[in-house]
Amino acid sequence: xxxxxxxxxxLTKADTAEDSGMFQAxxxxxxxxxxxxxxxxxxxxxxxxxxxxxxVGQTVALVxxxxxxxxxxxxxxxxxxxxxxxxxxxxxxxxxxxxxxTTARSLHAIAGGGWVIDTPGIRTLYVSxxxxxxxxxxxxxxxxxxxxxxxxxxxxxxxxxAVQAAVASGxxxxxxxxxxxxxxxxxxxxxxxxxxPRGNKIVRxxxx
Numbered sequence: 001x002x003x004x005x006x007x008x009x010x011l012t013k014a015d016t017a018e019d020s021g022m023f024q025a026x027x028x029x030x031x032x033x034x035x036x037x038x039x040x041x042x043x044x045x046x047x048x049x050x051x052x053x054x055x056v057g058q059t060v061a062l063v064x065x066x067x068x069x070x071x072x073x074x075x076x077x078x079x080x081x082x083x084x085x086x087x088x089x090x091x092x093x094x095x096x097x098x099x100x101x102t103t104a105r106s107l108h109a110i111a112g113g114g115w116v117i118d119t120p121g122i123r124t125l126y127v128s129x130x131x132x133x134x135x136x137x138x139x140x141x142x143x144x145x146x147x148x149x150x151x152x153x154x155x156x157x158x159x160x161x162a163v164q165a166a167v168a169s170g171x172x173x174x175x176x177x178x179x180x181x182x183x184x185x186x187x188x189x190x191x192x193x194x195x196x197p198r199g200n201k202i203v204r205x206x207x208x
Contacts (some may be wrong), residue, residue: 002133007034008053010062012069014038029176031137041056047111050077056113066121075116077113098171127183128190137181140172 002132009027012021020038027036039046051122053060054077062070106118127134135142149160155177156164166172 002130002136005061007031008050008055009034009036010039010050011036012041012073015040015043032139039073041076043068043151044076046073046076051112052112054110054112054116057159058113059115059117061117061119061171063119063122065123069120070121074116077110077116078108081111085122111166126190127187130187131191134180134183134187137183138176140166141177141180144172 009030011023013029017023021127024036024038028034037049039049047054050060058195062073064070104120108116108118111118142161145155145164147157147162148155150158153161153163155161158164163172163177167177168176
């Protein structure tokens with residue numbers, strides 16, 4: 001959100017799930033009005049499902065763990081006539097993890113317009129300096145916060161907390177509030193702070 005991109009969650013290998021709708025509903029709950037597309041990355045139908053983000057003048061970047069089907073989807077999006085096919089791999093049986101087949105970022109023309117960027121698989125994704133993005137991601141909490149009795153309410157134990165009241169009434173899921181706390185704490189710990197006369201940035205270090 002904060003980077004100015006339009007996030008879209010793509011659930012690949014939907015054809016292998018007994019109930020892909022259940023996973024789609026879980027992903028849609030992550031953010032209000034978040035587009036979630038469930039597809040079979042090998043099927044030509046996936047191109048039409050992703051067309052709203054893949055038109056002329058548009059660029060999409062596929063980001064995810066190894067083995068989730070990014071390169072397979074790229075090959076489908078670029079069309080059968082493309083000479084630059086991405087190498088694909090399989091999931092390891094002993095730990096259900098994907099093999100690293102893509103080792104560098106690459107840009108490919110999408111059949112019919114637009115561009116797609118294939119990226120290597122990621123193991124862990126951290127956040128830093130994304131306070132505004134968190135506000136957007138948890139819009140329901142952001143909208144409730146001004147209704148709290150105290151302006152610096154942490155939504156944990158203060159009386160008159162509108163967020164806690166929403167949890168108590170069932171209007172806000174408690175797990176959602178917990179995820180907000182965890183992401184806020186990670187962002188605080190990893191965001192550089194300005195310190196010293198030269199404005200040097202340092203990162204808070206966790207104490208274990």
